[in-house]
Amino acid sequence: MTDARSIPADPTSVERLAGQRLTYRIIDMSSPAEAEAFFRADARGFLDSEPTAEAVASTTAALKDRRNIGVFEGGAEESTLPVATVNSWITPLTVPGGEVDMWAISSVTVSGTHRRRGIARALLEGELRAAASAGTPIAGLTASEATIYGRYGFAPAVPVARITVDTRRAGWAATALPGRVEYIDKETLRDHLSAMHEVARTQRSGQIAGWKLRWERVAGLTPEHPDAAAVRGIRYLDESGAVRGVMAYKLAEIPGAFRFEMVIFHLAAVTSDALTALWGFALQHDLVDRVSVDLRPIDDPLPWLVADRRGVEVVVHDHGWLRILDVPAALSARTYRAPIDLVFRVADSLGFAAGSWRLTADGGRATVTPVEDAAADVILDVATLSALYAGGVSAVQLRAAGRLNVTAEVAASVDDAFRAAEVPLLGIWY
Ligand SMILES: CC(C)(COP(=O)(O)OP(=O)(O)OC[C@H]1O[C@@H](n2cnc3c(N)ncnc32)[C@H](O)[C@@H]1OP(=O)(O)O)[C@@H](O)C(=O)NCCC(=O)NCCS
Incomplete structure (x- = not known):
């Protein structure tokens, strides 16, 4: 690299x-x-x-x-x-x-x-x-405002969910798990956050590597962190004693209520059991009426783990922005879930990605070949292709917004090929 x-x-x-x-x-x-x-x-x-x-x-x-x-x-x-x-x-x-x-x-x-x-x-x-x-082949960023970067060819490609739970209404319905949850000190929290992210980031399209200072901040180990003293950490160990999940959070008193909100700074779980156990710890915590967390995948299973899903509010927002620079290198770096054979004509006012390419895959890896003067099946701009790239934004939806010139059937076949098995995620800001 x-x-x-x-x-x-x-x-x-x-x-x-x-x-x-x-x-x-x-x-x-x-x-x-x-x-x-x-x-x-x-x-x-x-x-x-x-x-x-x-x-x-x-x-x-x-x-x-x-x-x-x-x-x-x-x-x-x-x-x-x-x-x-x-x-x-x-x-x-x-x-x-x-x-x-x-x-x-x-x-x-x-x-x-x-x-x-x-x-x-x-x-x-x-x-x-x-x-x-x-x-x-590609550039990426996270944005303070969603209006700044589209003009340079970036698109929101990795949406995430902000989840707020009214714990009294949601209750808890999942069955108990064989492993155990433990409190950990901040140094251990930092090390587990780093190690769990390093595994979790390979499990979902859209993730990038973390870095040391990021985890020190989340763990409350940097003096400028406004909540440094309030940060607490827990981990989940499976039946064999292996660490499979970690969570950094604080408890903040809800003014006048004699009750608390649990603000989760980071939750990383590399197995379904670990995720269920960490959610279970949060939602069943004594004196906690509200649990909030951002940067969760939009298919987080939490609504299926509680007794009343109307106690779980999920707000989807843009998070990971991508910008393809080299179309053949980017499109051939990923796999496709269904056969696809289409010519894409890409417009790019800055020039990097402009041109026409035939994308051919039989499921699995693709070949991407430049084509001259071919009739294009899909005409789109580089931001739209970048939105599709990680497999987390629907071509059918982009077509409905006028961003793709294809029939709904062709858009659906693009989705079949581009979709990621688990929805993409970007679990950190950068
Ligand atoms: C966002 C920021 C970097 C823009 O800097 P700037 O030098 O004023 O921007 P430019 O003059 O180069 O503007 C370039 C284009 O972006 C547009 N633009 C700039 N800031 C914008 C904003 N906040 N929202 C929407 N459009 C914006 C300009 O209108 C201009 O549009 P055009 O190309 O269509 O004419 C600056 O406002 C800033 O520092 N904001 C606070 C920090 C921040 O949010 N940074 C982004 C971190 S992700």
Whole structure:
């Protein structure tokens, strides 16, 4: 896998921003002042408080693994905060039947003093050109607002569920399981979160690898975590004593009720028994009236585990955004659940994915061959193809929205081939 840090600053974005007397360049992470300035600009851009010295130390250490870009006013000194930030790294993205290298993009901020003059466009297009030059077939991100990234060819491809449970109404109906649930300390919690995610991420299309600082934060081991002291952890061990699931949560008093809400920060279970046991612990906890969690798969079995499913509210929202850069490499990296033989004509205003390809699979892996002047069966833009890619968005639904030019029958056959066995999931923010 290529190291994103080896890819130089995109010359087109350098030139475009130089026209505004701005310097677009890679941050020198060996300079503590420059690394700190990058992180403080990132925190300000995301409307966070000014970071503490401990937060600067832990975050800048972790940021060394990424390709960090800053945009500076011409002639700025080393410790001056950049007016825009972005970073990236290459990570495995799970797809049906395997993995593909993905250019992950994060820390997209433009300072309040420099907004709406094309800086974010230069950042995003610069990332896509850098990713393509590294030979990465696809880019991905999670978004603060759903209105920002469609214009660059990204689409919401991995929807997830936010689940809120009224425990008094929902009750519990599942039978007891043979394993056991145990409390764990925060260091063990961090290690299990990392290990369970590493297994869980291979089980569903749409997942990416985690990283150390992410799990330290979830486990409440970083000083800047506002809930650090409140984080608790449990694990589920199966009959043989093997760890199969882990959960990080806090209990927050519901004002005036003398009762509590359990806020689950992360729940990772690699077997059905582990998932049932962790849900059972949460829903049957004394003094808890409400349980809430985000980033669950939209087919989470919880409504089937309780006595009254109307006590379980499931809100589906966009989470994992994908953007195909290399159509043959991306489409041939995954498997297909049903035979397919169709010519896709892809429009891409930025050029990366534009063209026509015949996708042929007999179930399993596909061959993807460029075709010239062929009549296309499916005409779509790169964002629509990216929405379909992980197997979690329906072609029938996209057709109904006017995003595909095919009959309902052809759209259904695309779904038969593209659908993932278990619905896709992205269990973390990045
Ligand atoms: C989102 C953000 C990065 C945009 O930066 P910017 O430099 O002002 O954006 P640009 O001037 O390059 O705008 C590019 C296009 O995006 C549009 N746009 C910018 N911000 C937008 C927003 N928040 N919602 C919808 N559209 C937006 C612009 O109108 C422009 O549209 P056009 O290409 O059709 O003309 C900036 O507002 C920001 O830092 N927000 C807070 C942090 C954040 O949410 N970052 C995203 C993290 S996922």
